[in-house]
Amino acid sequence: MHYLDNSATTVVSSAAAQKALEIMTENFGNPSSLHTLGINAEHELEAARDKVARAIGADSGEITFTSGGTEANNLALFGAAEAKRRTCKRVIISSTEHSSVLEAAKKLSDSGFEVVRISLAEDGVIRPEDVASAVTPDTSLVSVMLVNNETGAINPVAEIFEAVRLKNKSVLCHTDAVQAFGKLDIKVKKLGADLLTVSAHKVHAPKGCGALYIKKGARILPRQYGGEQEKRIRPGTEPLPAIAAFGVACSEFEIEKNLALVTDLNNYARERLSAIDGVLINSPENALPYVLNITAGRVRSETMLHFLEEREIYVSSGSACAKGKPSHVLAAMGYSRQRADSALRISFSKFSTRDDVDALAEGIALGLKILAHR
Amino acid sequence: MKEILLLKDGEIVLKGLNRRQFEDALKRNIKHSLSDLGRFDISSAQSTIYVRPLDDGVDFDEACDRISRIFGIVSFSRAAMCPEKTMESVLETAPVYLEKTLKAAGTFKVEAKRSDKKFPLRSPEICNVAGGLLLEKFPHLTVDVHNPDVTVYVEIRDFGAYIHADPIRGAGGIPVGTGGRAAILISGGIDSPVAAYMMAKRGIKLTAIHFASPPYTSARAEEKVVKLLQKVSRYAGPMRMYTVPFTKIQEKLRDDCPEELFTIIMRRLMMQISERIAKQRDCGALITGESLGQVASQTIGALGCTDEATDMVVFRPLIGMDKQEIINISYKIDTYETSIEPYEDCCTVFTPRHPRTKPILKFVKAAQEQANFEPLIEEAMNNLKITYIE
Numbered sequence: 039m040h041y042l043d044n045s046a047t048t049v050v051s052s053a054a055a056q057k058a059l060e061i062m063t064e065n066f067g068n069p070s071s072l073h074t075l076g077i078n079a080e081h082e083l084e085a086a087r088d089k090v091a092r093a094i095g096a097d098s099g100e101i102t103f104t105s106g107g108t109e110a111n112n113l114a115l116f117g118a119a120e121a122k123r124r125t126c127k128r129v130i131i132s133s134t135e136h137s138s139v140l141e142a143a144k145k146l147s148d149s150g151f152e153v154v155r156i157s158l159a160e161d162g163v164i165r166p167e168d169v170a171s172a173v174t175p176d177t178s179l180v181s182v183m184l185v186n187n188e189t190g191a192i193n194p195v196a197e198i199f200e201a202v203r204l205k206n207k208s209v210l211c212h213t214d215a216v217q218a219f220g221k222l223d224i225k226v227k228k229l230g231a232d233l234l235t236v237s238a239h240k241v242h243a244p245k246g247c248g249a250l251y252i253k254k255g256a257r258i259l260p261r262q263y264g265g266e267q268e269k270r271i272r273p274g275t276e277p278l279p280a281i282a283a284f285g286v287a288c289s290e291f292e293i294e295k296n297l298a299l300v301t302d303l304n305n306y307a308r309e310r311l312s313a314i315d316g317v318l319i320n321s322p323e324n325a326l327p328y329v330l331n332i333t334a335g336r337v338r339s340e341t342m343l344h345f346l347e348e349r350e351i352y353v354s355s356g357s358a359c360a361k362g363k364p365s366h367v368l369a370a371m372g373y374s375r376q377r378a379d380s381a382l383r384i385s386f387s388k389f390s391t392r393d394d395v396d397a398l399a400e401g402i403a404l405g406l407k408i409l410a411h412r
Numbered sequence: 413m414k415e416i417l418l419l420k421d422g423e424i425v426l427k428g429l430n431r432r433q434f435e436d437a438l439k440r441n442i443k444h445s446l447s448d449l450g451r452f453d454i455s456s457a458q459s460t461i462y463v464r465p466l467d468d469g470v471d472f473d474e475a476c477d478r479i480s481r482i483f484g485i486v487s488f489s490r491a492a493m494c495p496e497k498t499m500e501s502v503l504e505t506a507p508v509y510l511e512k513t514l515k516a517a518g519t520f521k522v523e524a525k526r527s528d529k530k531f532p533l534r535s536p537e538i539c540n541v542a543g544g545l546l547l548e549k550f551p552h553l554t555v556d557v558h559n560p561d562v563t564v565y566v567e568i569r570d571f572g573a574y575i576h577a578d579p580i581r582g583a584g585g586i587p588v589g590t591g592g593r594a595a596i597l598i599s600g601g602i603d604s605p606v607a608a609y610m611m612a613k614r615g616i617k618l619t620a621i622h623f624a625s626p627p628y629t630s631a632r633a634e635e636k637v638v639k640l641l642q643k644v645s646r647y648a649g650p651m652r653m654y655t656v657p658f659t660k661i662q663e664k665l666r667d668d669c670p671e672e673l674f675t676i677i678m679r680r681l682m683m684q685i686s687e688r689i690a691k692q693r694d695c696g697a698l699i700t701g702e703s704l705g706q707v708a709s710q711t712i713g714a715l716g717c718t719d720e721a722t723d724m725v726v727f728r729p730l731i732g733m734d735k736q737e738i739i740n741i742s743y744k745i746d747t748y749e750t751s752i753e754p755y756e757d758c759c760t761v762f763t764p765r766h767p768r769t770k771p772i773l774k775f776v777k778a779a780q781e782q783a784n785f786e787p788l789i790e791e792a793m794n795n796l797k798i799t800y801i802e
Contacts, residue, residue: 341628343627
């Protein structure tokens, strides 16, 4: 099997899986229970929180666990916008955000907020000055993703947030770091983020868990109401098996080593794939090497995907969350409809090898020969 | 309290000498549909079918739900069986059994059906006595004989006395299996499941045929069709689904036929393959979800060209319906949500940019014959996959 769809999800590391099993079968208490089992569970919860916090250079008190990236993004957008609803009506996002930000923003705009969407510059990233020029005194939130999930393009988030604060220092700055987490060295202070989203299953931990970093002092409102968990910002019994495994996965990060490995692999893939007649590279030159977006001739993405699947090569036809819809990201980058229709997203992990890339290149070359062109 | 279901046959009662056959088929279908809920006694008398559970603790709500989808039943009532066939027993049973219904109502009336003419009270007397008692027990009620919230039925039949409120509407139609067999060509869109449902309603037992073109279509597209057929089978009963491997045929079409005729020749080939499967399965007709003018392949000219490909009767129950009318039925039979899942089906692979809307049969036939699909059709027929839909 050649799994090259790691931006969709990743295999759970054996240490993380082991931890989840241990929590489910032995240390299964409810962290809110007053007895020893509960206290032990709470220790696990706090240990995991600490590991996640450390991975982004935050204090553990600044980490709120959620059910995943989508919930964390929703919490950031609605939580920040609603908190200042009376005085601030403007929310700024980039046009190539993940659907969990785009759709949340759409809902905000339906309920009376003014949502501004910043377009990509020609080089495929968001420019700080474009964002800053949209900031007004009544802006409550800016949300710009760190790494794009479809192309790997890296936005200059630190510069963007700096420029935003020069215009209005009370704006909350959020970044969706799901695709960057565990792959780039992220430090919330360097980025200047007030809110930052991460997800567990993209970093070799189970699905069903994510976290929102909320900088100390940043005020957001909860999206749901209930018990005392997560400082009432996200009440509900914590899914400890996934959270504890998430903690373990974070402590296994080897960012520099893996980045070097994947950079090498990405270069190799660009080289092999560009050599195939009809293949075009869509990811920017300086994109995060974990993601490589290409267009394979004029064969429809889904067709090529299923063709490769028959050979046990797994890739994606864009973002896995957008099943079958044409990519808004590639459109925003100025690529034609035809080029977007034949786009494939290849995404690596620390477990990917040259052998995987070879199989992929051969598969695509064969597919282009056999499959119908439209 | 013992409950029973009283089912009213629909059109069956209009049948002549073969009425028995229809009733037997209906009873068989009911029995099959309820089989995993427990044992039931199913008998018919006085143009009513009685469904009586033989065990305690049967899930009666589920049974009613399933009965509501069996074709051949116009309406049915969920009734209490009075322990004895006496007026006293009726008066004891009615207020208890209908307590919830009557408490929620403002007005009511009682209607009596006395088919056992030996019962000492006559119908108007039964109404009077029962109505008087219910007014006494539920003082908030008033009688309204013209437009009551609830009608309480007291049925005095040969085998016992039954109490029930207003009957529930059944699925109508005639029992599945009495109309013979036909094969439905199902793609996964909105139309074909509706067409399948409509023909099953007219008593047809279905065989399903699906064309798959991996890798142009995904495994999910086929799973979607299975899901749709499972929904349809709640009305139409169990059926077989044949999956035809269609990739090579479509690739040959692309390579050897003029682009503007892709769709029309593809549909002819689908008809021809379906005809062969249908004949193996003793089907007397093919069914499609075509609706006139909906797309290029559904114009009069295109349908004429498609029809010519087979000797079989082709039923197109949606031919005169608007899309919205079709969608309304798909909501009713709960296939809509599944139908709109966004997976490619074989009909959209290699769609020509400018399909012919007025194809000329002799050119279509010539193009098809010149390409000679026969070996590939043979190959597809030898590689059919069968899925059982329950």
